Amino acid sequence: MLKICSLVLLILLSIQTKANQCKSDQVKLQVLGSGGPELDDGRHSSGYLIWYQNKARVLIDAGAGSSVEYGQSGAQFEDLQGILLTHLHVDHSADLPAFIKGSYFTSRSSDLGLYGPAANDLMPSTSDYLQRSMGDKGAFAYLKGYVNKRANADYKVVATDVPLVKGQTSTYTLGNDITAKATFVHHGPVAAVAWRVELAGCSIVFSGDMSNQFNVLSSFASEADILVANNAIPDNASGAALNLHMTPSTIAKIAKQAKVKQLVLSHFMQRTLTIQKETQGIIRQKYRGPIHLAIDGMIVSL
Ligand SMILES: [Zn+2]
Structure with missing residues (x-):
């Protein structure tokens, strides 16, 4: 009897494990922008797409040029x-009005969730950013229909501000098959969050810009299928740069501790673009999984 019970339990466990397994043939990550804020890096600023069943379902960041690659x-x-x-x-955000304006020429009719950090002393909240750019008194008030639902817009952008509480994870449901989780990260004086997108049993984590002063990413990115880590500074960085970003050694430590299956380095700047091989070498000392160097348009399979 005990044997039969154990067998049933084993079968149930294996079914459960299978259900939780990443359906890797259905999910892809695309890089829309692998650069930072520099003008001469030849790259779009930050942006990523998650494809699921051949449809682009989630946009992560909307830096300058990301809308061009999206197109x-x-x-x-x-x-x-x-x-x-x-x-x-x-x-990370300048192309948002470009996306919304561009959507006028699509047949979108369902409301669209916009999620980003709440305000702090330096930065407005995400909902404020939306209002100040496209709200009634925004610079692009001609798009206010998309923010404050008017007759001249087919859908509304609905903003949600992620609370900035250290160590807390906020969870949001995007449709019925995608979950987005956010946690507060340290990016100098800037309000910032990391994102973890879960779908089809797979998980993709985006560090965003961050130093590792809160030490939250290794647990937040635990067992992720992909970690996209921003490589904005070299290992010998100091001062303000170090207060804003994580070094390659820190990325390596996080990727190892989190046991991420693949690592994508992105958000390159001149100071890291020129030493990509060296950076890979530093990370390879601790992290054994595949390391991808992002370029605009690149698709990463899970
Ligand atoms: Zn940045």
Whole structure:
């Protein structure tokens, strides 16, 4: 009897494990922008797309140029289930009005969730950013229909501000098949969050810009199928840069501790673009999984 019970338990456990397994053939990550804020890096600023069952479902960050790469990706704006912003620096958010204006020429009719950090002393909240850019008194008030639902817009952008509480994870549901989780990260004086997107048993984590002073990413990214880590500074960085970003050694430590299956280095700047091999070497000392160097348009399979 005991044997039969154990067998049933084993079968149930294996079914459960299978259900939790990443359906890797159905999910892909695309890089829309692998650069930072520099003008001469030849790259778009930060942006990523998550494809699920051949539809682009989630946009993560909307830095300058990301909308151009989005256009080239073949993504349909109607398919988008949410926009997640890591923070409101220009290189992560400036194309938001371009996406919303562009959507006028699509057939989108369902409301769209926009998620990003709450305000702090330096930065406005995500909902404020939306209002100040496209609200009634915004610089692009001609798009106010998309923010404050008017007759001239087919859908509304609904903003949610992620609370900035150290160690807390906020969970949001995008449609019925995608979960987005956010946690407060340290990016100098800037309000910033990291994102973890879970779908089809897979998980993709975006560090956003951060130093590791809160030491939250290794547990937040635990067992992720992909960690996209921002490589904005070299190991010998100091001063303000070190207060804003994590070094390659720190990325390596996080990737190892979190046991992420693949690592994508992105958000390159001149100071890291020129030493990518060296950076890979530093990370390889601690992290054994695949390391991808992001370029604009690149698709990463799970
Ligand atoms: Zn940045």
